[in-house]
Amino acid sequence: MKTLGLIGGTGWVSTVDYYKLINELVNEKLGGVHAAKLILYSLNFGEIKSLLDINDWDSISRIYIDIAIKLKQAGADCIILAANTPHLIADKIKQAVQLPFIHIAEATAKAIKETGIKKVALLGTRFTMENSFYTDALAAKGISTLVPNEAERNYIHNSILNEMVKDVFTEASKATHIEIINRLISEGAEGVVYACTEIPILLKNTSIAVTTFDTTLIHAKAAVAFALD
Template sequence: MKKIGLIGGISWVSTSDYYTLINKEINEKLGGLNFSECLIYSFNYADIKKNNDANDWDSTFKMLFKGCEFLKAGGAEAIVLCANTMHLIADKLEKAIELPVIHIAVETALEIRKKNLKKIGLLGTKFTMELDFFKDKLAEKGIEAIIPVSEEDKDFIHYTIFEELGRGIVTEETKSRYLQIANELIKSGAEGIILGCTEIPLVIKPEDLAVPIFDTTLIHAKAAVNFQLS
C-alpha cells in the first residue's frame, strides 16, 4: 500500500470526513483489519482564512508547502488537499514538492464525464465559484460550469461555509436555502450539481435534488484510495 499525506484543518470537519471515508474504502476493498496508511498535517483554519481573505495566496502557499515537506519527510508518496479552495495552488504545489497532488477538480470532471453531462452547477466558496482553477479543469473535459447569478446567494454560501458548516453547525434554514440555490441552477440548465466545498455534503444529500450530485469529498477520497492501492 502506498502512503498518502493529507493536508487538513481546512476545515477540521472535512478532514475528519476524509479520514473516515478513506479508511472505510480501504477496508471495503481489502477487508480484515486493513486500513489506510496515511499522515495528516492539520492547520489552524483561522491562519489560512486570514491569508485568503487578504488575497495573500503566497502566504497560504508557503504554509501548505511547509506542511507538504513534513508529509514527504514522513514517507508520503502523494498529497491530498482536504479542501476544494486550496486547489487554487495545487498545480504550483505539485511542482514545488515534486510529489503527485491528487486534484479534486480533475477527479470530479472524470466522474461527471462518466455520466455524459455537459453542463453542471458549481457550489463552493466564492474563490471556487468565481476563480477559474476549478472551472478550467472541467472545461478541459468539455464540461461547462455555471454558478449562482445572485451576489447575495454567493455571499450566503461563502459565509455559511466558514461560519456554520466549517464549524460543524447545520441548520434546516441553511439547508433549505442551499437547495433553493441548487434548484435555480437546475432551472438554468444544470444537469448535475457539484458540491464544490468539502462541507456542503452536510446540507445537500443525493435524495434532495432531481439531478445527480457530485460530492467532491467522496470523489477525492476514493481517488486517494485508488492511488494507495495502485
C-alpha cells in the same frame, strides 16, 4: 500500499469525513482489518481564514508548501488537500514538492464525464466559484459550468466560512442552498457539484432533482485508487 499525505483542517469537520471515508474504502477493497496508510497534518483554520480574509494567497502558499514538504520527508507518496478551495494553489504545491498530487477538480471532472452530463452547477467558496481551477478542469472534459449569481455566491461563501467550518449546519442554510440549486437547475444544470467539502454534510440525505457530485467522496476514492494501484 502507498502512504497518503493528507493536509486537513480547512476545516476539520470535513477532514473527519476524509479520514473515515479513505479507511472505509481501503477496507472495502482489502477486507479483514485493513486500513489506509496515511499521514495527516491538520491546519489551524483560524490562521488560514485570517489570510483568506485579506486574499493573501502568497502566505497561504508558503504554509501549504512547507507542510507538503514535511509530509514528503515523513514518507508520504502523494499529496492530498482535504478541501476544495486550497486547490487554487495546487500548481505551486506540485512544483515545489515534486510528488504525485491527487487533484479534487480533476477527479471530479473525470467522475462527471463518466455520467455523460455536459452542464453542471458549481457550489463552493467564492474562491472556488470565481476562479478557474474547477471550470478549467471541467471544460477539459467537455463539461460547462453554471455558477450562482453574486448575491448567492456571497451567501454560500459566508455560510461555509462562518457556520459550516464550525460544525454548524442549519435548516435555514440547507433551504437556501436548495433554493439556489433549484434555480440553477431551471437554467439548465444537469448536475450539481458540491465543490466545498462541507456542503455534502449540509445536504446529506437531501433529495435533489438532478445528479449531485460529492467531491469529498470522489476525492477519497481517487486517493484510495492511487494508494492501492
